[in-house]
Amino acid sequence: MPAAKFEITRQCKVCGETFVAKTIESWYCTPKCFKIAWKRRKDEEQRLQRLDEVVKKIPKSKEYITVSEAYALFGISKETLYRLIRKGTIPSVNAGERQTLLSKEELMKLYPLRKKALTKPKPIAKLYSLEPKDCYTIGEITEKFLVNESTVYLHIRKYSIPTRQIGNFVYVPKKEIDNLYKDMKR
Numbered sequence: 001m002p003a004a005k006f007e008i009t010r011q012c013k014v015c016g017e018t019f020v021a022k023t024i025e026s027w028y029c030t031p032k033c034f035k036i037a038w039k040r041r042k043d044e045e046q047r048l049q050r051l052d053e054v055v056k057k058i059p060k061s062k063e064y065i066t067v068s069e070a071y072a073l074f075g076i077s078k079e080t081l082y083r084l085i086r087k088g089t090i091p092s093v094n095a096g097e098r099q100t101l102l103s104k105e106e107l108m109k110l111y112p113l114r115k116k117a118l119t120k121p122k123p124i125a126k127l128y129s130l131e132p133k134d135c136y137t138i139g140e141i142t143e144k145f146l147v148n149e150s151t152v153y154l155h156i157r158k159y160s161i162p163t164r165q166i167g168n169f170v171y172v173p174k175k176e177i178d179n180l181y182k183d184m185k186r
């Protein structure tokens with residue numbers, strides 16, 4: 001019996017050309033496109049690292065944050081943030097002539113935090129423990145991090161965090177939640 005030929009046709013993630021992938025890890029048609037992708041990834045990592053630096057400097061107790069801080073924390077574009085301010089969707093205060101501050105709490109209700117640059121970009125076969133001792137219940141999360149339930153569920157979906165239901169309780173791995181909310185802990 002002849003061996004089945006291993007052939008995957010893909011679209012190059014850089015130029016969009018169709019090509020035959022040699023291995024399951026081939027995403028680019030040529031070394032040139034591979035290099036372009038590599039450069040883009042490096043630039044993006046640096047951009048995210050700069051944002052992380054901004055995030056680190058935001059005092060945890062700060063209730064109102066600047067547009068730049070909101071961008072760094074949530075990854076929402078400044079245009080969007082200014083639109084939210086104009087529409088009054090997010091409570092804001094004027095602190096000086098060119099300084100508008102936004103409510104961090106209200107932003108958190110609407111947007112998940114930006115994923116950290118420092119977490120590995122492609123976690124392969126991440127292992128979770130869904131044993132209750134290694135998990136928070138949703139109620140524990142809302143209490144510990146002062147986030148409301150719907151926000152927690154939003155983040156769980158957005159970041160594909162696994163959950164486990166036992167009886168009336170939904171369990172979520174502590175590690176994932178601690179990591180997600182480490183900047184919000186008070």
Ligand SMILES: [Zn+2]
Nearest residue numbers: 012015029033
């Ligand atoms: Zn290409």
